[in-house]
Amino acid sequence: MTNYDTVILDIEGTITPITFVKETLFPYVTSGLSAFLDRTWETDELKKQIELLREQAKKDVDAKMEQAVIIPTESEASAEQIKSAVIETISWQMKADRKIGALKSFQGYMWKEGYESGVLRGVVYDDVVPALDQWKAAGKKIYIYSSGSVPAQKLLVGYSTKGDLMSYFSGYFDTAVGLKTESASYKNIAQQIGKENDTKSILFVTDNINEIFAATEAGYQVVISDRPGNAPLGPESKQFKIVTSFKQI
Ligand SMILES: [Mg+2]
Known part of the structure; x- marks a missing residue:
């Protein structure tokens, strides 16, 4: 040099280490998602994050991606139905390792809480x-x-x-x-x-x-x-x- x-x-x-991402960061999202949604459900930031996922999901459904599901709005469905659509969306996108903005943004939002609370290092x-x-x-x-x-x-x-x-x-x-x-x-x-x-x-x-x-x-x-x-x-x-x-x- x-x-x-x-x-x-x-x-x-x-x-x-690559294992930190695969064995700590990603499972933090998948295993903690349901409780995280319950905990943050009323926050404006979560609403923003879900809106990003919703727009992406719409594009994916239009593009006829097989696993894509519409995420209903609050006027269309109950909180439980919206949560389960969000969980389904994040779960298939993470399995497919999609590098899309809405997913990355959501993961970052969850990780922020984990790092700030000392659960993640x-x-x-x-x-x-x-x-x-x-x-x-x-x-x-x-x-x-x-x-x-x-x-x-x-x-x-x-x-x-x-x-x-x-x-x-x-x-x-x-x-x-x-x-x-x-x-x-x-x-x-x-x-x-x-x-x-x-x-x-x-x-x-x-x-x-x-x-x-x-x-x-x-x-x-x-x-x-x-x-x-x-x-x-x-x-x-x-x-x-x-x-x-x-x-x-
Ligand atoms: Mg590298």
């Missing part, structure tokens, strides 16, 4: 904070780019097992800048942080080889994060630097 003054980090499989690997300290001391800027929504990213690093890490980060990016497997997204980020003519001074760390290719195409330097539980790396990853700890970067 040559000199870099900017570091962009992926979350899952890079600073956080974002798991961050032990070697991450020492690296953040070193980068910060060296005057490097540090950003996050993850397909989880920006609010969900902030919760994870703000309420982490290593404390509130938000002061380390100069900014957060999600798929609003584009998909992580497209080089245009990395060019877009570079532009937003004033580095469009200097992408080679950016280091991007991720576990996903397609993201590595996309960032490389945009001129970034890259490092592959190989953590326990990550998908196995194929032979095409051998041409890049691979680390199992941030100590090796």
